[in-house]
Amino acid sequence: MIRIGIDLGGTKIEAAALDADGTFLARLRTPNPGDYDRAIREIRDLIARAEAEAGSVGTIGVGTPGSINPRDGRMRNANATFLNGRTFREDLAEALGRDVRMANDANCLALSEAVDGAAAGAHSAFAVIIGTGVGGGLVIDGRIVEGANGMGGEWGHVPLPWMTAGEFPGPACWCGHHGCLDMLVSGTGLQKDMTARSGQTLTGPEIIAAARAGEAHAVAAFDAYVDRLGRAMAMVVNIVDPDVFVLGGGMSNVTELYAALPAVIDRFSFGGSWSGQIVAARWGDSSGVRGAARLWNE
Numbered sequence: 001m002i003r004i005g006i007d008l009g010g011t012k013i014e015a016a017a018l019d020a021d022g023t024f025l026a027r028l029r030t031p032n033p034g035d036y037d038r039a040i041r042e043i044r045d046l047i048a049r050a051e052a053e054a055g056s057v058g059t060i061g062v063g064t065p066g067s068i069n070p071r072d073g074r075m076r077n078a079n080a081t082f083l084n085g086r087t088f089r090e091d092l093a094e095a096l097g098r099d100v101r102m103a104n105d106a107n108c109l110a111l112s113e114a115v116d117g118a119a120a121g122a123h124s125a126f127a128v129i130i131g132t133g134v135g136g137g138l139v140i141d142g143r144i145v146e147g148a149n150g151m152g153g154e155w156g157h158v159p160l161p162w163m164t165a166g167e168f169p170g171p172a173c174w175c176g177h178h179g180c181l182d183m184l185v186s187g188t189g190l191q192k193d194m195t196a197r198s199g200q201t202l203t204g205p206e207i208i209a210a211a212r213a214g215e216a217h218a219v220a221a222f223d224a225y226v227d228r229l230g231r232a233m234a235m236v237v238n239i240v241d242p243d244v245f246v247l248g249g250g251m252s253n254v255t256e257l258y259a260a261l262p263a264v265i266d267r268f269s270f271g272g273s274w275s276g277q278i279v280a281a282r283w284g285d286s287s288g289v290r291g292a293a294r295l296w297n298e
Helices: 036-054 088-096 105-116 187-198 204-212 216-239 256-268 284-297
Strands: 002-008 012-018 024-031 058-064 101-104 124-130 134-140 244-248 277-280
Touching (some): 002 036, 002 105, 002 284, 088 101, 101 284, 105 124, 187 204, 187 216, 216 256
Parallel strands (some): 058 101
Antiparallel strands (some): 002 012, 012 024
């Protein structure tokens, strides 16, 4: 049987059909309609099209923003806000007439990379999603660690560790707290830091290009970004000490990060002798949909 994965993103919905070896048999995208009932219909239609193209019926796994509250089965903390408070997994299963497995999108990326990606063969892998926002996911021995309350890996909403006096309390976050990693080590956080330093409004790629050219404000903003991201990863080391960090999201394409981060992690990790791996996601923006399909591997 094939495996169907759905990646429900902020602007698009992607479906993919994988065979047992992980080869794409079909891959389709449609805009996210921004409406609950329409999204369910779009997903149902995408699955039907993917199965028709693959020539077989498959299992269904879905990666979503936010997470499911295990107490009542309702979605929470999704930036696709129309999902929040809804029993999305049950409603989608009813629309499809079959079982659906569902997990946070960062967890799906972590699972994808642990199964046959950049962290294949590792005992433990922590996915670091650094794009418009920040996410995280932990996989141990090929299984997602969601935790007793479904909050495992919610790395973006812990405060930046080892804050300096100038950093405290940090910017207000949409979650209601201050100083969250989502505000500071995302691509958006880099942009805001650059604006605060220079008054310029630049995109992430423009800031990186300026830093590579030696522009002083951009160099300072990038150096601060590396220091903050390294501190955040050192915190994960001190709690989980994963074998591999897998970086995903737009900032994961900045090659300088892979050389610069280890020294910061080593400085802040307990004992100062960290020697783990930091790798880019093998499957890039395909990791989420592949991981969703792999939810039936668990």
